[in-house]
Amino acid sequence: MKNVAELPIGMFDSGVGGLTVLKALRQRMPCEDVIYLGDTARLPYGTKSPQTVTRYGVQCGAELVSRGIKLLVVACNTASAMALSALREAYPDVPVIGVVEPGARAACSVTKNGSIAVVATESTIAGGAYQRAIHSISPAARIVGHPCSLFVALAEEGWIDGDVPEAVAARYLDPVFNPASGAVDPVIPDTLVLGCTHFPLLAPAIRKVTPPETVIVDSAATTAETVFEELTLLELIRPGSGCGTTAYLTTDDAPRFARTGTRFLGTPITENEVELVDL
């Protein structure tokens, strides 16, 4: 029987956005093997109901657990916000780590004025998971949650610079960071959480419409750190050195996964590395 520490880490997202988390994990733990599943047949999760996202999330978890993993990373904010407890209940023997709590932790550690803005998908904001996670760490924090669904489509389309993403970012974020003078609440957030794994690609456009002192936080690096701490605690860090492998699974259109995934991962994914699965 394979030693548990030798097993891969499982990771899933609704699509390719979670590859920004994989990239951070690879940098923090280059020796680990990873199986990444993108549920592209049913993306996006961000406009769907908690019931549907939970069902999809548990199905993704089942696929990865059936292949033998030592830890499960929910590399999708929407699924982290909605399906985490269902996943922990369904797979009690596998530690499950989401991206919301690490993102909330990072935000609380950098804010100076206690005012934090969170941009995410419609479902993540409506569900209130970030608000709860931040308040459980900093009960006095002031939180502005703002759904920015179009950022997902922009990142998927590869329109990450130029006029369009800046115009979209301004339309979403001006009410938060540049409110009309005389607006009721003058405490401009000093911290902005990118609460969707697609959004780091749009950070340059977002940066242009936020005040220069705003700290932009994404949960990828903090999540990778959390995974490292958890595996260390459980004594499940993969022994030895050398490069870990990555297996890619997708529920639809392997060539498209490879093409758009390359943009998110920052290094090439080839079509024949991607396995099509049916959930």
Add this chain to the structure above:
Amino acid sequence: MKNVAELPIGMFDSGVGGLTVLKALRQRMPCEDVIYLGDTARLPYGTKSPQTVTRYGVQCGAELVSRGIKLLVVACNTASAMALSALREAYPDVPVIGVVEPGARAACSVTKNGSIAVVATESTIAGGAYQRAIHSISPAARIVGHPCSLFVALAEEGWIDGDVPEAVAARYLDPVFNPASGAVDPVIPDTLVLGCTHFPLLAPAIRKVTPPETVIVDSAATTAETVFEELTLLELIRPGSGCGTTAYLTTDDAPRFARTGTRFLGTPITENEVELVDL
């Protein structure tokens, strides 16, 4: 047994976009009953593979056929482009009408210079269904197919006027309608087909970036006319007068369906008119 002419027309789309077709159908045939299914749990179809779209389309067809319908309208360009023959094979007793062929027919009847642009989702353009449908009517037509995936997200978000949709439309369409001087092919299309049921909402923004003489064609009205002709031919027009009823089915989040659907239909849909179904 209910007379076949008394049965409703079934209609499906990946989401709420097909309600633009329902609107046209209601105007042409106010007496007919309609069952409309929006597969919102799995939208969008436009970035998915032919295999997946076909599977989803046949499942939508099964749900509607099981409820008793006299004709099936595929009110989604992507599904029309990919799943029509599979649907006809699966349900040989029910006439199946898509939106691609009516749209192609409308374009061929209005173009004067034989140059037609088609904007649609990535999958619809890549599959070539519009190109084939237009060429089967006008073999000499010159066709420019252009994927415009972000239009779907804009329409869903309700951003149908202002700077952002115009900037998006310009980025997509300037290469087609305002090519750099000295470009190889100078025959600017005089006809633009909106090959996605979401796009009619963005017609005002699209209009601003196309030359004034461009005719913008959407397939909703032509599809309604095709349904009328088919039912007349089959002697299945519903007898009598008065208003037909509409039943709404959705695979996810009835309140969201009602909210966004109202925008596409142009008349209110209330949450309790929408039935949640599991495919």
